[in-house]
Amino acid sequence: MAIKTLKDGLVNELRDMLSAENQIVKALPKMIKNTGSDELRQALQDHLDETREQAERVKGALNILGGSERAKACAGMKGIIEEGDEIMKDASDDTLDALIIAAAQKVEHYEIASYGTAIAWAELLGETDVVNLLTESLNEEKAADEKLTEIARSANVEATEAA
Amino acid sequence: MAIKTLKDGLVNELRDMLSAENQIVKALPKMIKNTGSDELRQALQDHLDETREQAERVKGALNILGGSERAKACAGMKGIIEEGDEIMKDASDDTLDALIIAAAQKVEHYEIASYGTAIAWAELLGETDVVNLLTESLNEEKAADEKLTEIARSANVEATEAA
Numbered sequence: 001m002a003i004k005t006l007k008d009g010l011v012n013e014l015r016d017m018l019s020a021e022n023q024i025v026k027a028l029p030k031m032i033k034n035t036g037s038d039e040l041r042q043a044l045q046d047h048l049d050e051t052r053e054q055a056e057r058v059k060g061a062l063n064i065l066g067g068s069e070r071a072k073a074c075a076g077m078k079g080i081i082e083e084g085d086e087i088m089k090d091a092s093d094d095t096l097d098a099l100i101i102a103a104a105q106k107v108e109h110y111e112i113a114s115y116g117t118a119i120a121w122a123e124l125l126g127e128t129d130v131v132n133l134l135t136e137s138l139n140e141e142k143a144a145d146e147k148l149t150e151i152a153r154s155a156n157v158e159a160t161e162a163a
Numbered sequence: 164m165a166i167k168t169l170k171d172g173l174v175n176e177l178r179d180m181l182s183a184e185n186q187i188v189k190a191l192p193k194m195i196k197n198t199g200s201d202e203l204r205q206a207l208q209d210h211l212d213e214t215r216e217q218a219e220r221v222k223g224a225l226n227i228l229g230g231s232e233r234a235k236a237c238a239g240m241k242g243i244i245e246e247g248d249e250i251m252k253d254a255s256d257d258t259l260d261a262l263i264i265a266a267a268q269k270v271e272h273y274e275i276a277s278y279g280t281a282i283a284w285a286e287l288l289g290e291t292d293v294v295n296l297l298t299e300s301l302n303e304e305k306a307a308d309e310k311l312t313e314i315a316r317s318a319n320v321e322a323t324e325a326a
Contacts, residue, residue, distance in 0.1 A: 090175070113271070114265075120319060124319050124323045
């Protein structure tokens with residue numbers, strides 16, 4: 001689609017985000033199944049529930065903007081998830097949690113960048129309802145990233161002790 | 164490769180980062196060529212020079228760790244760059260700079276997540292020289308991201324006025 005205006009850019013970005021969120025909903029259960037840490041399992045499960053809501057918020061934002069609610073295949077998230085799948089195959093039991101966290105933090109940072117851009121554009125366009133919806137998701141992504149950093153401390157120590 | 168220890172994980176992550184940095188070195192010239200903003204052009208050019216140094220630092224870190232200096236294809240960065248290429252094709256003259264910045268910030272955030280993980284692991288492994296090398300790169304990535312946010316303000320306003 002031709003992106004003639006910033007509003008077109010925002011709709012395009014949100015359709016990409018909808019694909020990203022849908023891909024994450026599919027990818028998280030495998031991470032949840034593979035982890036040996038109750039704390040990490042719970043954090044990923046909570047984030048799976050949030051991710052489903054985030055996808056709904058993106059649809060809500062597209063609806064407000066009158067854009068297509070059709071997801072547009074997000075190649076960035078596809079690559080990040082592929083990498084995570086590969087690393088889970090290569091990991092030993094001792095390093096698996098540390099590697100799952102690393103993969104999940106790449107996912108979070110992709111989303112932090114994308115929501116940051118989308119919010120800046122929506123602000124300029126005076127789309128306050130869209131700003132509010134997306135800010136809620138951005139705050140959740142940042143909190144999820146911080147929670148993962150916190151859990152990483154114990155997971156990394158475990159992986160170091162195996163070295 | 165099997166990732167049995169956190170050190171294996173760190174080597175694996177750095178080989179991924181080496182591929183990511185190499186891909187960015189190839190992708191930035193197209194962004195530099197396409198932008199109509201002198202300020203953005205200069206910022207991307209400066210970051211291209213930094214990126215070449217960052218690739219050397221990653222090689223230096225791999226050398227310290229005794230790991231292979233061979234890059235390992237980074238699927239995440241490949242997807243992010245593909246998306247940026249696609250968006251540059253779809254953009255109008257008015258929205259191009261805003262979209263280039265959005266794509267470049269996704270690149271930066273991937274790297275911020277990756278260096279963050281690698282530094283945490285290197286700290287735990289007591290690899291102080293590796294920590295120092297990578298922290299220099301992480302600080303550059305964060306500064307590049309902030310610079311892009313700053314330039315985005317004027318680029319976005321230009322794109323809004325075209326709406």
